[in-house]
Amino acid sequence: MLGRLLVVFSLLLGATGAAGAIVTDLSNNRIEIRYSFDGAELILFGSTGSTKVDIRAEDYDVVIVVRGPETPTVVRRKGRVAGIWVNRDNLRFPAAPGYYAVAATRPLEEIASPIAFASYGIGFANLPLVADSGSGLMAPDPDFREALFRLRSSEGLYRQELDTVRIVRQGLFRTDVHLPANVPVGEFIVETFIFQGGSVKARDRITLSVDKEGFERAVYDYAHNHPFFYGITAVIVALSAGWLAGVLGKK
């Protein structure tokens, strides 16, 4: 807690002092997935410092993008075949972010023009997603791209226009980062953009890592690195649990 206060304090100092550019930090930049993991709520603090932004002269906006690890992802579409609904078409995205969240002080369209967001790749519509057609890379079918966004949004993995960045006082802002229980493990990138007059005046980039820890990590690694012995272990556990249940059940 003391450390967190120091962070806030130093950020406040940064806001008034003559330190470098924009500074951001997370309340926790290493998320550990353990047995009781049910998602995580993080706080991101940031300070505009003494950048080109003149916070006194003009209002400024903050846009924060949190991007999870990119993994090969497949989106499938069901179709009717011989009277039943089966997965018929699919589209493979070689690299789609497992988590993607955009938070801003105001609705994006009020902050800057779509072209400005496109040039920085901010917003789901501006993610440079490509599809693997088997013979080469191509622009994905918009239906599949939309489905990816819709499905991951419903799982809480893609969040856009949902979270707001609050300006605490002139140079200091904060937002909440929501990671759901099914968050993918890996390195996350947190990028903060300061907009003023419709263009980016400053940006900062920090990382966040999400990983399974302790027992959870050990079990996962064991299952994936020694699958045969994991299987044997599972059988031994089942046999002894079953035997124990039989002994206890008789009483």
Place this chain on the structure above:
Amino acid sequence: MPLYLPIAELSMNIFLVIGMGAVVGFLSGMFGVGGGFLMTPLLIFAGVPPAVAVATESNEITAASVSGALAHWRRQGVDVKMGAVLIVGGAVGSFFGAQVFTYLRSLGQVDLMISLAYVVFLGSVGGLMFWESARAIIRQRRGYVPPPIPREDRHKAWIHALPFKMRFRKSRLYISALLPLSIGMLVGVLAAIMGVGGGFVMVPAMIYILGMPTNVVVGTSLFQIIFVTSLTTIFHSVNTQTVDIFLAVLLLFGAVIGAQVGARMGLKLKAEQLRALLALMVLAVCVKMGLGLAIEPDELYSVADVADLGGH
């Protein structure tokens, strides 16, 4: 209380998991069945990925069959030789079932295969069981007693014509080993692709096709289920890493408690009534799975991480 399952990679309420185990355990204790055919669909409806549900349920069935098999073993109710032949067939079937499972999973068609297998097998077994038990109930009301079938006539002529005859003393049978081998193989395939023990196919097959005496049927079936589901667990662990030990143990914990209560309830009902109820339950699961295939889903699209698909 949430519990993060490291293999299923999702967070589930621990009481929900134990509760599901208890409900299925209650029903399986009441009807004297393994309950895999109820548990696997229930896990899928609860949001567990189908592949994890099937593989994990194999592991749970191993545990659930041990105490039953031990009880039958003490009562001399296991034909070890017949069991061994069934296991050999089951090992081959389970191996190929797991290969098909892995292949279809990489194509994104494993859910379809699970649903189709449930509809076909539960539909036919449930239908036959319902017809048989309804007939027994009607006959009992009318006071009709069917003439007993002489022991020599239990097998059809083509069964006697098969080669590789083997003597099974405990079952008092002299039949071709090909018969139990192929039955074992079919059940092995079902165990691998449906996440069931396969008792619902094995027991009728032992009675009606092999002609085994009823006092060794259940014990021998449980005996072979232990081995075949153990092998299935290992095959799925190696192929797809989808066996979640924690999920299996929690389900077992609930199932053991539920089964105790269910077994007591079962004693209050007549055998024909139990069978008719069981048949209705089997048909209900079959219809639920069938509707999922026949009705247009609200969401036509689905998304999956390629790394989770095993990549084979």
